[in-house]
Amino acid sequence: MVIERLTYDAVAERYETDIFTASQIVQDFSRASEKLKKHVYDYALLDSDTERKFVEQLDISNEIVVYAKLPKGFAIPTPVGDYNPDWAISFKESSVRHIYFVAETKGTLSSLKLREFESTKIECARRFFERIGSSVTNDHVKYDVVTDYSRLMDVVRSA
Template sequence: KLPYWFEIKTPIGHYRPDWAVVFKGEKKIYFVAETKSAGQELRESEKLKIECGKKHFEKFDGVKFKGPITLVTDLNN
């Protein structure tokens, strides 16, 4: 669980993801997630921030951006 102060700046405001997966001794983040309760939809501002993330990571070789997804198993597609 990420602390409240962890934020990513985007052109439409700061984004505070819920989770990240890192491995001890490494300086890479492998997974960042925003979670929702069952039946809870993304707000428009969240959708825009996801689009900002997609555009940002298009510039990096070897980085995959997947989202939004509904189930963890969707990551395999």
């Protein structure tokens, strides 16, 4: 019921570029990707094989301009705790319907396999990005949960 009435309002607060490095003093580079071409950094710290396969496809895609694994400090407040989406992706303008995309990568889209809190946070993120896409920016940021690169492309090419 709380989520049904949840709204997000625009504020003047902005993230500085150091959000990508501020909390990164000690890192486990055993989870690092191979050297990347289109990521904002040369390497990305990945949480799963799903993310590793996703990055491999993003990095060779002709439709992708640049992408970033979002840092833990980038959070959307929700009634059940802060939510950290996985990716910010920018596409070539003429190649897809949605130029700016925020993605959550999951190995499965089955709601039975997602924990209740996680599903709630994802629904809150949908509302957050709907708000941004409809009234805060003209660039129409799109958010969705995808299982892989193919699913991402299906989403950004659809209405």
